[in-house]
Amino acid sequence: MASSDTATASATYQEVFANPVFRLLFGANLAAVLGTTLRMVALSLLVYDVTGSAFLTAFTYGIAFAPQAIGGVLLGALPDRLRPRALIAAGHGLECAVGAVMALASMPIGAGLLLVAVLGALTPAFRGATSKVIAQSLHGDAYVLGRSLVGLTMSGGQLVALAAGGLLVAWLGVPGALLAGALCHLAAAIVVRLGLPNLPVEGRAAGTVVRQSWSGTRRLMKERAMRSLFLAQWLPPAVVAGVESLILPYARIRGFSVTAASLLLACLPVGMIAGDLLMGRLVRPATRVRLVMPLMTLVGIAFVPLMFEPPTLVCAALLAASGVGNAYMLGVQGRFRDAAPTALLGQAFALLGTGLMALQGIGPMVLGALAEWTGYGAAVGAAGVATVATAVALWPGWSRSTAPLLTGAAQTPEK
Template sequence: MTSAPGLAPQQRATYREVLANRRFRLLFVTRTLTVTADSLRIMTLSVLVFATTGSPLLGALTFGVGFLPQLAGSLFLGSLADRARPRRLVTAGYGLQCAAAAVMGVAHLPVAAILVVIAAVASLTPAFSGVTNRLIAETLTGDAYVLGRSMSNMSASAAQLLGLAGGGAAVELLGPRSSLLLSAGAYLAAAVAVRLRLPDLPAPEQAVRHGSRRGFGSVLRHSWSGNTKLLAERRVRTLLLAQWLPPAFVAGAESLIVPFAGGRGMPAGSTGLLLACLPVGMLAGDLAVGRFVRPAVRERLVAALVMVIGLPLAGFALDPPWVMCAGLLLVTGTGFAYALGLQRPFLDAVPQASRGQAFGLLTAGLMTVQGAGPVVFGAVAEFTDVGVAMALAGLATVCVARCVAPWRTGRGQ
């Protein structure tokens, strides 16, 4: 296990020191590349399916079908992240995504088959993402690990924006099928880079001792029992919910920005600016808190930053002008830096033998609840008002602050 040179667990690291680690740099670059490819693929397939069928429902389903199967994959296949050789599993994951994108780009598959392919790949994603996050936890220690997670979050946000924005341009210039092949090429580049540059590390010793090589049949049993044990631990469960619920509530509010702007007669073009404010705020918050705030202080600020997420959203009940709405959303985005204060407590709370599976469960749960948030608060908006529904999402986030107070995470000082 390596970390940034000379850093004690409570010593503040720098982003430069984290990037100096070769293994992290490889994982960081390849993950950023594949997140961009994911966004490009999602955007392209949504356009392709809508153009083929003319159905808004099928277009939206194509956009979201990659989320829910991740939870099933984590429940039944998540233990692979702690039982397989990392290089083989990561390379296989990127290779599978490359093959799926290439097949959908070359073959004229029916819509049902496209949805099945997307769902099948999504069900395996927790194992691939889990082993990547486990490698990062084994590569970086102390504050370097927290900043590594911060960099991963910031690059993922930027890559999603690039992939979604670039997806529209790629479809316009190249056509949807060529755009899918472009995303396949990005997955292939990531797979080749991992295969050539990542050392062929062995499977975790504890996995070998417990017979992880007896066959694939035991994966289902170990995955289910492993998740049951993780969720049975009160501290782990609290930390998972702390990382799931605020994003779910904010996703619900974010999904209402378009109808809010339209219903208030806001200027043309303001909707796009409003949608961009949240990720911009997230990038700024992660950068500022990660760079300038000491590790122990980050953990004490968790509850306060969760309040920063929720309170600005409550202002939407007052129908503010669009410039003020942009400011509120920017501030909301900065509060997402609260997650930096939970990284080390979560890592400490999870048994080392289950780290990969725990990270897979964290990611899969996050994707699932972010898909559910818009449904819940969209239904609330149907019976109340869009601004009121957004405010309720903010107040629900404020209520979570008590659950993520430092004494609840076991890190209070």
């Protein structure tokens, strides 16, 4: 791969959207996020209406995410074996088919959830292909801003779909909401199939998909630099997801009003959006690299005072500050793209997404169990300490790996 792009001149969001491939995938991704979230809301409400079980409702919410851990490890090589246009369009097409079948066919809830679980196992391959094409289409700082925009789109799209999902179910019924979600995926599939260039596959496949995926995963995780980059993007988000799951019970234990609890719940995502926009627009690429570990430390440090039960506005400010700290990702993403072996670029993104989804599911469970033992405030404080410890542990390796970038020396990642 070429020399690192992470320390090049700053790009603008206008430059990112000027790229036709990114613009197309951005739109398709937005439609897909809306469709997936609508399906998730409709299924969760259906399961709760039928069973009355909070556990089964939560299980339904997570059924599409847990199988990704299996699919990412065993099928992660698909983005490096198949043409991206066909793979991405097939992914959206399958999403559409599953939603349409559940909407139009009379089938048991368990069978529908099984379809969603199988689809979840394939998701890392589809998303890995999308991430690979974006990485190959955008260069330098434009890639970092593009990845930031994709993340903001997913967060914003999920918030909109979650807010509108209940209204759509009430208006259209569960089958109608499922069909609306399927149509979103159909639109994404058509846009990709008709608009995305039929890019070639680099290299030749060796062995079966499962064998290549397993060997590629082992190779990626064996390299210390790649392992650190994975952990930097996996562990803090897992902790943040865990803290998010405790905000409402924390507010309830503190005796906060419903309005105050809602305010606290919104502070983290608002801080994330603000941090990404500020870092993307006002901070130079090389400075973002220098700020990675300080900002990661901020993510955790901001949680620690919550264990001392500060006033509501202080809690809100701390949660917003932690969200701003999440902008450390902008300094990591370009380095990750540069360090990934060219032959495993698609699999590297598939594995990144797999670990992120799996650990964001595990984080709330671990912190929830800890909160039952220590109390909510102590659990949130422990989460902050764990994030700071992660930054401290990764800091020396990060400083060594980025030194050539910050001094202007060319660096070609080891393959």
